[in-house]
Amino acid sequence: MSTVAHTTTSATPTGSKSKVLYGYIAEFETPGAVMAAAERVKAEGYERWDVCTPFPVHGMDKAMGVKRTILPVVIFGGGMTGTIAATLLQIFTNSTGLHIPIPIPITGYPFLISGKPLMSIPAFIPVMFELTVLFAALTAVFGMFIMNGLPRLSHPLFGSDRFRRVTNDRFFVVIEARDARFLPGKTEAFLKSLNPLSVEAVEE
Amino acid sequence: MTSFPANQPANGPIGGVDNTIDVPGKRAQLVLNMEKFGQITTTVCRVNEAKHPPLAWYVAFAMSLGLLGLLGFCVLFLFFTGVGVWGLNNPVMWAFDITNFVFWVGIGHAGTLISAILFLFRQKWRTAINRFAEAMTIFAVICAGLFPGIHVGRVWFAYWLFPIPNQMEMWPQFRSPLLWDVFAVSTYFTVSLLFWYTGMVPDLATLRDRAKGKLQQLGYGLFALGWRGSNRHWHRYERAYLILAALSTPLVLSVHSVVSFDFATSQLPGWHTTIFPPYFVAGAIFSGFAMVVTLAVPAREMFGLKDIITLRHLDNMNKIILVTGCMVGYAYSMEFFIAWYSGAMYEKFAFINRAFGQYWWAYWIMVSCNVITPQLFWFKALRTSIPIMFVLSLVVNIGMWFERYVIIVTSLANDFLPSSWHNYIPTWVDIGTMVGAFGLFFTLFLLFCRFLPMIAMAEIKAVMPAADPHAGHDHGHGGHADGANAKGAH
Secondary structure (H helix, E strand, O other): OOOOOOOOOOOOOOOOOOOOEEEEEEEEOOHHHHHHHHHHHHHHOOOOEEEEOOOOOOOHHHHHOOOOOOHHHHHHHHHHHHHHHHHHHHHHHHHOOOEEOOOOOEEOOOOOOOOOOOOOHHHHHHHHHHHHHHHHHHHHHHHHHHHOOOOOOOOHHHHOOHHHHHHOOOEEEEEEOOOOOOOHHHHHHHHHOOOOOEEEEEEO | OOOOOOOOOOOOOEOOEOOOOOOOOOOOOOOOOOOOHHHHHHHHHHHHHOOOOOHHHHHHHHHHHHHHHHHHHHHHHHHHHOHHHOOOOOOOOOOHHHHHHHHHHHHHHHHHHHHHHHHHOOOHHHHHOHHHHHHHHHHHHHHHHHHHHHHOOOHHHHHHHOOOOOOOOOOOOOOOHHHHHHHHHHHHHHHHHHHHHHHHHHHHHHHHHHOOOHHHHHHHHHHHOOOOOEHHHHHHHHHHHHHHHHHHHHHHHHHHHHHHHHHHOOOOOOOOOOOHHHHHHHHHHHHHHHHHHHHHHHHHHHOOOOOOOOHHHHHHHHHHHHHHHHHHHHHHHHHHHHHHHOOOHHHHHHHHHHHHOOOHHHHHHHHHHHHHHHHHHHOHHHHOOHHHHHHHHHHHHHHHHHHHHHHHHHHHHOOOOHHHOOOOOOOHHHHHHHHHHHHHHHHHHHHHHHHOOOOOHHHHHHHOHHHOOOHHHHHOOOOOOOOHHHOOOO
């Protein structure tokens, strides 16, 4: 039922460039199949490889041995920066007459209002909270994309027509040519042994 | 003219499966008549890929644009003439402007509740409705942000709201709830936008990979950020998404609490109450869910999404409307109890005046729309009836607008000193701006439906039975497809 299509000579619009192998992709139909394949690739000892799926497959991190990201720690740092920024902003602008000459000259303005002390921390809490959330959320989103190496306009995998279905209904195992264990014939044969729908060579 | 298949009856069980029935020990089906991932993709992308949207879309869009024009006219008229064009007077210095502001901010809250709080509670049914509910949040907050901006009187000084260094060496007053509001609403808008966009990136990649035209490839390609579904990316993505949900949950509660502080921290009878923060949050979720139903019912009809936004989803939302409606009803009665129990003369008068004074009609519209009619949702037959839920959602929207009107105007019009009492009567500019804001909201929403993925495809696929990596082996379902679903994938 699975047709192993090996298309190393896929039509490229500009065939003038010398082709460098990026790696092999193996196509699977179900999350279960790609998970079993991922376990095998990991057991084989490959390091520069990946699984690409239309949605996060539950348990795949374990099957691939993906290390837990430090992103939450970074986000915590971002949130704390927000708290400190909000505290300093409010105390400086409303509680002190401090003059800061750089980068632009600014001076605080000690507001005496509604009988509250100059440094009325309880009244400053809402803004502290909001800026904590704001900074943490910005860190979460930008941190995540940057750590993922995104945004990027192009990627070798986008050269494969078959790979377009990765955002639809197909699951792929990708083994890169950079991997120390990568051998064109052997890796291809290994991927074919995982019982995929197809195996394809992808060029840089 | 593109027509979307309408193979299901408008009402009752869809495709023979009634997923509103609860079978003990079994999870209800979230997606009907579809077993393969490709079917989800084609069903959702069809909305964006159709050459022309359905006729109903054009009609709705034309009407929305007309209202948007009205808004533009009223706002420009205000700018060129001054706030005197509104019906404000000396005691009633806030009326339609702030009513609209609180109304629209409240609408937004349901989107965040669905996307963040239901996510933390692992309510998988949220996946069908979270994308457009989040879009609704963003557009509602845009409408909300308009009103404080234009009500300041001299709009060219609106930047005074922010702590920007200036030649006067003046700063905003951080002990004022009005300034907390600036920070709360702008943070809310930014975080909602980030949450919405982050969730959309994988789906934008789907549209990019299916796009045929150069323009679509470029547009969706740029915004998809080069997403390729790598599991190493998904790992960080899921972490970030979870943390965003955890951040948005207290944020959404804080936003309407801060909005309520605008009133609660003042000395005015009828405003100066401690129940305001939870009462406002419950009311916000109540009105927001009503708006989600108002939008979901025609949208699933218009774009053929009935198998994804199923009757069960609507049923669940109606249950939330019922619960929050009861909370709001409790708050109304508790306000009266405290007014009596406090022994404060002014407080007591404020509430008797609310129910039986010159604005009695507004008060009783509020009570009948928000407390009495939602009680119909105790009956499952009514909860699952499309026409009834649509009408009821409109009724709740009206009631919640009146709630804010009642709180703001009746308290201001009759405060401590009878000599300073004054009635408020809206002018045509007040009404035009209020109606026009709906034009802005629906214009943005219709554009969203047409050009962006309305349903979180990647999330829906992940909650399907076939997504379980162990399902295919044991039972054979969701297993080897015959490839028929792959049509149109290339």
